[in-house]
Amino acid sequence: MTVHIPSALRSYTGRESEVEAEGRTLGEVLSALDRRYPGLRFRIITEQDTIRAHIRIFVNDTQEQTLEAPLRPDDQIHIICALSGG
Amino acid sequence: MSRSTTTVAPHPATGSVTLLIGTRKGAFILRGDRARRTWKLSHPHFLGQIVHHLISDPRDPRTMLMAARTGHLGPTIFRSTDQGRTWTEAKTPPAFPKAPEGEKGRVVDHVFWLTPGHASEPNAWYAGTSPQGLFRSDDGGVTWEPFSYINDDPQYREWMGTVQDGTPDGPKLHSIIVDPRDPAHLYFAMSGGGVHESLDGGKTFTTLVGGLDVVEGFDPANIAVHDPHCVRLCPGNPDRLYQQNHCGIYRLDRPSNQWVRIGNNMPKRIGDIGFPMVLHPRDPDTAWVFPMDGSGVWPRVSPGGKPAVYKTSNAGKTWARLSKDFPKAQAWWTVKRQAMTADAHEPVGLYFGTTSGEVWASRTGGVRWTCLASHLPEIYSVEAAEL
Numbered sequence: 509m510t511v512h513i514p515s516a517l518r519s520y521t522g523r524e525s526e527v528e529a530e531g532r533t534l535g536e537v538l539s540a541l542d543r544r545y546p547g548l549r550f551r552i553i554t555e556q557d558t559i560r561a562h563i564r565i566f567v568n569d570t571q572e573q574t575l576e577a578p579l580r581p582d583d584q585i586h587i588i589c590a591l592s593g594g
Numbered sequence: 595m596s597r598s599t600t601t602v603a604p605h606p607a608t609g610s611v612t613l614l615i616g617t618r619k620g621a622f623i624l625r626g627d628r629a630r631r632t633w634k635l636s637h638p639h640f641l642g643q644i645v646h647h648l649i650s651d652p653r654d655p656r657t658m659l660m661a662a663r664t665g666h667l668g669p670t671i672f673r674s675t676d677q678g679r680t681w682t683e684a685k686t687p688p689a690f691p692k693a694p695e696g697e698k699g700r701v702v703d704h705v706f707w708l709t710p711g712h713a714s715e716p717n718a719w720y721a722g723t724s725p726q727g728l729f730r731s732d733d734g735g736v737t738w739e740p741f742s743y744i745n746d747d748p749q750y751r752e753w754m755g756t757v758q759d760g761t762p763d764g765p766k767l768h769s770i771i772v773d774p775r776d777p778a779h780l781y782f783a784m785s786g787g788g789v790h791e792s793l794d795g796g797k798t799f800t801t802l803v804g805g806l807d808v809v810e811g812f813d814p815a816n817i818a819v820h821d822p823h824c825v826r827l828c829p830g831n832p833d834r835l836y837q838q839n840h841c842g843i844y845r846l847d848r849p850s851n852q853w854v855r856i857g858n859n860m861p862k863r864i865g866d867i868g869f870p871m872v873l874h875p876r877d878p879d880t881a882w883v884f885p886m887d888g889s890g891v892w893p894r895v896s897p898g899g900k901p902a903v904y905k906t907s908n909a910g911k912t913w914a915r916l917s918k919d920f921p922k923a924q925a926w927w928t929v930k931r932q933a934m935t936a937d938a939h940e941p942v943g944l945y946f947g948t949t950s951g952e953v954w955a956s957r958t959g960g961v962r963w964t965c966l967a968s969h970l971p972e973i974y975s976v977e978a979a980e981l
Binding site: 514524546547552553554556558560563589 | 685
């Protein structure tokens with residue numbers, strides 16, 4: 509599946525705005541991404557496995573709240589930097 | 595407690611001074627010449643990242659550690675081993691343990707404070723976080739683990755309070771101090787949550803709040819209401835500590851456990867509220883503070899809009915105002931707790947960064963001042979290094 513990377517995280521992906529990853533759940537996909545791009549996951553997921561306050565993750569058009577969200581191979585994942593002040 | 599009084603900085607430094615500046619929008623490096631007369635400001639490092647602390651390693655001056663996060667992204671630590679030319683991110687930044695199923699665990703919002711370990715432990719570093727947590731690295735800052743028992747101890751958690759009990763941008767663990775004579779002798783402070791000391795390398799800590807005032811109406815016996823802003827240990831006498839507290843300026847001479855409020859000797863119209871506490875590298879009787887307005891709603895600006903450094907040369911018996919080259923009026927900035935420091939030269943160089951993004955320096959121990967840089971983002975930390 510395709511993961512769309514926001515500009516704030518492209519220092520981890522070699523400036524790539526879209527990367528491919530596999531996993532049955534959102535958590536598995538993010539872990540796979542972290543193996544390829546070390547450090548990326550902790551910038552958007554807390555040590556309690558929750559999505560950070562100013563990060564939103566959409567699967568297709570649906571905002572997901574947990575890492576347990578199931579995924580299909582053709583899903584589109586968007587990681588979004590939400591409003592965080594000036 | 596009895597230790598030798600060996601000093602750690604007996605001889606004045608002579609090399610060039612570099613200032614490491616952490617700001618709300620990135621880090622800057624300001625390199626000076628040996629005379630400390632000309633300075634060159636770097637381009638921003640990690641522009642847009644919130645840098646609470648940037649500090650070099652006195653055991654290996656090529657190494658620097660930076661505590662960073664952004665408005666969106668979580669906290670991390672960047673490490674350079676070539677004086678800031680290139681940076682590598684920590685593999686495992688400070689993080690609280692994952693809570694058991696059904697329990698709510700804590701989340702590190704930002705790393706606030708970094709302290710190099712003892713000279714005999716060349717790869718050791720300590721970090722203090724918001725909300726309050728104490729962490730240690732034993733590999734030069736690459737991987738970090740919770741340190742000591744305090745992060746999860748019920749008594750300490752009560753003293754730490756909730757996120758709402760801390761400073762406006764979060765409760766902080768800071769002022770991590772390693773006794774230069776003994777790596778097992780540690781201090782740290784919490785805003786709020788008091789001052790704490792360990793004599794056994796962090797296996798146990800005891801409180802060190804005797805003599806400290808708290809906000810009127812609260813009980814000083816309640817450790818949670820103590821708010822040390824900045825605690826420093828004298829390089830010239832490690833048995834002496836100074837503290838800028840929410841409720842005044844204090845000195846502590848060990849083995850006593852009673853802080854003495856030396857801020858009572860400040861001019862009454864200025865008061866003794868502030869954030870930074872800067873000590874002379876060799877003379878334990880000399881210290882500098884930067885008072886702020888802590889009246890009414892706590893404006894946290896220079897009193898009357900007239901910035902001034904105050905210096906004591908007699909361990910707090912008297913204070914002298916040093917403001918010769920600062921704006922005479924309408925300067926509504928102040929200096930945060932990590933944003934003022936000294937070098938080890940003779941005369942001592944003093945440096946501070948303001949909430950309005952200016953860097954000021956003195957090559958004369960505070961008698962005369964020069965503005966080295968302006969228009970930077972809000973400055974969170976300034977450290978002087980001899981690189």
